[in-house]
Amino acid sequence: MTTSDQEFGSYGERLAQKQFGTAERAADFYDRQMHDVLTPPMREFIGDQTMVFLSTADAGGACDATFRGGPPGFVTVLDDRTLTYPEYRGNGVLAGVGNLVENPHLGLLFVDFTRHHIGLHVNGAAALRTDEEQRAAHPGLPRDAAPGRQAQLWVHVTVHEAYVHCSKYIPHLEPAPRPRTTEMGRPKDAEYFLRRESAHPASAGATTRAGGVPQPRGLRRLWRR
Template structure:
């Protein structure tokens, strides 16, 4: 029991039982429906990074009940997550389906695979959501140590998927607003 559990209480048996070391069929269906993932990593010094990854449903591939393949598409070329994985293979994922408050959380260990390694291992990684700049750079093979569904409370509290909130934000503080703010602050 950790300090927070000692202070506030331990999780129920039902909560602990949902944590598994493999993806059951329901979790596998959720993964196949996922279009957005947050990848969390840290380096040997504990410096952290959280990186969004997205694509059409199916972009996260299930290799077997304990292994996922997360493709890396061309982006900002910072590669902070990959630099972290070089010194610390432990990763965390939160898999999301737009409009669904439930998520799936994964904790595991990642290996970076370049195109040649993918081909040698007979793994087909494909770009599912394509635009003019998109290309497959590499992929992560993630061995699952823990996987479990997570409740929708944070999404309900935040109104993240609430259509009225989304429309209001688009009109007042959508992408254009924030891009303008960042450009102004950089000058």
């Protein structure tokens, strides 16, 4: 049973359930699995996790999915209705933070890939707080959650929904030593997904348009319209 009388599930969910004939099964799931607080096992589970997947959207609904990792407990459960995690200096884009400025709703997915092969969804609303503000309100926050890194701000999450993600398709992964990038023979992160041109682009069936960017032959006619 849930811990409150709130009705879980969005309007769109319920329309889809009606169309596909799953409303009864969904109602049973909402009744047994959906919570508006973090149960003690959920709180313990979050404290053990070293990664979380995050989803946000801007005011217009454009989505962003990302990943955060750290030592166990880097996502800190403050009480059964709130949790928080730090944001560190990155590439400066701040896509997720920017979305939260416009739209506070976010989703978090914690997955245990190694032991129990289970996941936990936490949906809620976020507030952005400076390191000083968050530590003043919560003095027990870890000081060195990411060794050598200083949190620029904290994402403070008020929990609206928390529920299980079943184990059926969660793969089994084993922790392994992380090889150096040079040992892997791969490009640096900043160059990994950039276009790597063939030494002879013509032999790969491409032509070059103005600006030196190779253009597949099949697109030449569309480009000229």
